[in-house]
Amino acid sequence: MNKTADIVIIGGGVSGCSIGYYLLKNGAKNVVILERDYLSAGATGRCGAGIRQQWGLELNCRMSKFSCEFFENAVSELEFDGDVEFHQGGYLLLISAEAELEQMKKNIALQNSLGIASRLITLDEAKEIVPYLNTDNLLAAAFHQKDGHLNPFHTTQAFAEAFKRLGGVIETRTAVTGVTVSNGRITGVETDKGTIQTGTVVNAAGGYAQGIAKMAGVELPLYSERHNILVTEPVEPLLAPMVMSFSLNLYCQQSPHGSFVMGRTDDSQPRDLRVSAYSGFPELMSRSVTGLMPPLKNLRMLRQWAGLYNMSPDKAAIYCEAPNVSGFYTAAGFSGHGFMMAPATGQSMTELILGLTPTLPWPKMGLDRFETGELLLEPSVV
Amino acid sequence: MLEQTGIPEASDINGVFPSDERLAKGPVAVIECFQRIPCNPCSTACRRGAIEAFDDINDLPKVNHEKCNGCSLCVSRCPGLAIMVVDMTYAEDKALLKLPYEFAPLPEEGSSVTALNRAGEAVGEALVVKVQNTPALDKTPLVSIAVAKDLARTVRNFRVTDDTSAESPGILRGDEAPSPMVCRCNDLDLDNIRDLMKKGFTSIDEIKRVSRLGMGPCQGRNCIPLVLGELSRFLGKPVSELDPGTYRPVVKSVSLGAVAEYDGEALTE
Numbered sequence: 185m186n187k188t189a190d191i192v193i194i195g196g197g198v199s200g201c202s203i204g205y206y207l208l209k210n211g212a213k214n215v216v217i218l219e220r221d222y223l224s225a226g227a228t229g230r231c232g233a234g235i236r237q238q239w240g241l242e243l244n245c246r247m248s249k250f251s252c253e254f255f256e257n258a259v260s261e262l263e264f265d266g267d268v269e270f271h272q273g274g275y276l277l278l279i280s281a282e283a284e285l286e287q288m289k290k291n292i293a294l295q296n297s298l299g300i301a302s303r304l305i306t307l308d309e310a311k312e313i314v315p316y317l318n319t320d321n322l323l324a325a326a327f328h329q330k331d332g333h334l335n336p337f338h339t340t341q342a343f344a345e346a347f348k349r350l351g352g353v354i355e356t357r358t359a360v361t362g363v364t365v366s367n368g369r370i371t372g373v374e375t376d377k378g379t380i381q382t383g384t385v386v387n388a389a390g391g392y393a394q395g396i397a398k399m400a401g402v403e404l405p406l407y408s409e410r411h412n413i414l415v416t417e418p419v420e421p422l423l424a425p426m427v428m429s430f431s432l433n434l435y436c437q438q439s440p441h442g443s444f445v446m447g448r449t450d451d452s453q454p455r456d457l458r459v460s461a462y463s464g465f466p467e468l469m470s471r472s473v474t475g476l477m478p479p480l481k482n483l484r485m486l487r488q489w490a491g492l493y494n495m496s497p498d499k500a501a502i503y504c505e506a507p508n509v510s511g512f513y514t515a516a517g518f519s520g521h522g523f524m525m526a527p528a529t530g531q532s533m534t535e536l537i538l539g540l541t542p543t544l545p546w547p548k549m550g551l552d553r554f555e556t557g558e559l560l561l562e563p564s565v566v
Numbered sequence: 567m568l569e570q571t572g573i574p575e576a577s578d579i580n581g582v583f584p585s586d587e588r589l590a591k592g593p594v595a596v597i598e599c600f601q602r603i604p605c606n607p608c609s610t611a612c613r614r615g616a617i618e619a620f621d622d623i624n625d626l627p628k629v630n631h632e633k634c635n636g637c638s639l640c641v642s643r644c645p646g647l648a649i650m651v652v653d654m655t656y657a658e659d660k661a662l663l664k665l666p667y668e669f670a671p672l673p674e675e676g677s678s679v680t681a682l683n684r685a686g687e688a689v690g691e692a693l694v695v696k697v698q699n700t701p702a703l704d705k706t707p708l709v710s711i712a713v714a715k716d717l718a719r720t721v722r723n724f725r726v727t728d729d730t731s732a733e734s735p736g737i738l739r740g741d742e743a744p745s746p747m748v749c750r751c752n753d754l755d756l757d758n759i760r761d762l763m764k765k766g767f768t769s770i771d772e773i774k775r776v777s778r779l780g781m782g783p784c785q786g787r788n789c790i791p792l793v794l795g796e797l798s799r800f801l802g803k804p805v806s807e808l809d810p811g812t813y814r815p816v817v818k819s820v821s822l823g824a825v826a827e828y829d830g831e832a833l834t835e
Binding site for chain 2: 222224225229337338341415416417418441443461463466467470471473474475480481482483484485486487488489
């Protein structure tokens with residue numbers, strides 16, 4: 185293992201691999217990614233795989249538009265010899281209350297002003313997209329064709345291979361055990377395979393980001409929360425868009441392979457690092473999803489799993505250098521949207537670390553917002 | 567010993583052989599099925615009711631040798647190749663053994679082959695009398711060989727060539743042969759798995775994530791043991807030291823409708 189590095193990235197998920205790729209692409213040298221297990225073993229490999237641009241905050245719209253446009257060209261941009269399986273079947277956001285309708289109208293006006301071609305559609309139009317949708321408790325829907333879903337493993341692999349091609353080093357099965365700081369500056373990273381001297385550490389540890397920060401003596405206002413997903417047997421194509429309901433707290437998509445992948449938010453879930461299967465989840469999930477799309481009753485569930493949302497106080501990401509430890513950077517707190525924002529995360533962290541002129545709104549996404557109270561409260565999240 | 571070696575001994579064989587009286591009357595099936603497994607095609611294949619219907623699919627077959635006329639329909643049906651037909655009336659000093667034979671190349675009719683016992687050891691000569699390989703046999707050819715009568719309870723296979731230094735030509739894959747299927751749910755063959763291992767995916771969970779191995783309806787029950795064996799050979803580590811990956815609920819696939827309608831006690835952590 186390298187004894188020294190210019191930059192050490194902690195976390196081999198999609199965020200860490202994207203940050204590594206953008207850093208090298210923009211001239212950084214001697215960058216090492218440390219992953220305690222294997223690439224995409226954490227939240228990346230457990231996520232619902234959705235990619236959307238329909239947000240209620242301008243900065244989320246801009247970050248996601250940048251990311252989505254990247255994904256459209258990811259295979260050629262990253263020179264990947266596989267397929268990242270980007271399926272742009274749209275996001276169908278279901279609206280079931282007046283207040284939600286008003287919010288969605290505002291969101292769509294904002295999105296349209298930023299070049300995102302989302303639109304409000306009637307329930308009849310929604311049924312043209314998903315003919316078996318039960319519209320009983322719905323008022324309308326919002327739809328954007330260019331949203332969709334993407335294969336998290338292959339996407340992470342594509343970033344990782346491009347990173348290595350540019351000279352980056354990835355150490356898997358290497359767990360970080362300490363971050364050393366001297367006189368308020370980062371001096372190195374300790375692992376179970378040895379120590380790396382470095383002046384710059386990027387904390388991209390997803391659900392474990394707050395723990396990594398503590399090793400450097402940095403307190404981050406983050407916690408992790410278990411979210412559950414189930415997957416069915418593969419069937420013929422039946423569902424083009426990602427269907428999402430904020431009021432039912434659920435999302436459901438059909439992967440290109442044919443399996444339906446679905447999840448829902450549940451406030452009862454533990455806020456720790458457990459990713460064990462929650463036995464109450466299939467019941468709650470099946471009830472909500474078969475109520476909304478009744479023919480799904482006949483689909484067989486194959487498996488359930490869980491992963492960690494890394495939650496920030498306002499459910500928006502944190503991109504920052506620690507105020508008390510120079511050289512300790514964090515990209516975390518994605519609150520369930522780290523996968524879809526990964527290209528923007530790579531670009532933003534690269535601009536932050538290398539001191540480049542910001543092209544994305546990351547300067548508003550630092551830690552100071554929790555001091556000043558200028559929170560980035562995103563109204564549209566599951 | 568049978569349980570340790572997989573090789574039945576004389577007492578095991580005698581236990582399933584027909585009586586001398588029955589053997590003297592003509593061809594008859596001998597079923598060397600010694601382990602309770604869920605399998606019954608022999609019984610369903612028999613049109614004479616000589617192999618009794620199974621009460622429990624795990625039962626060992628019970629053969630009524632008096633009803634059996636040695637037609638050999640059951641021989642190619644047995645997935646374990648555990649059935650042969652013995653004809654002690656074939657000739658004065660020779661018995662005819664009709665054996666299921668799944669090796670390539672098939673012997674020539676009229677050729678001489680080396681007779682093998684149940685441990686695979688050469689025990690004498692045999693003459694190939696007949697080779698059947700019709701579509702109905704579903705790629706389990708039947709080969710009839712004539713052996714000395716006193717070897718009828720000893721011989722259970724044969725080798726086409728005497729050249730024991732050759733690398734078992736029959737079971738090696740030819741260049742044209744398709745790579746064996748490993749994961750039927752997601753269409754992955756052995757070459758796919760070996761390519762992934764060479765690319766650095768050297769644990770079940772990694773191979774699973776990159777290839778969908780084990781994510782299909784079987785949930786890894788069929789493919790993961792096979793890939794663990796390949797990983798063991800590739801890494802030079804015993805399977806017991808390898809991580810079998812994460813198994814997740816549900817144990818058996820179940821419809822979302824059935825889960826949604828569940829009205830029993832609330833499930834908890």
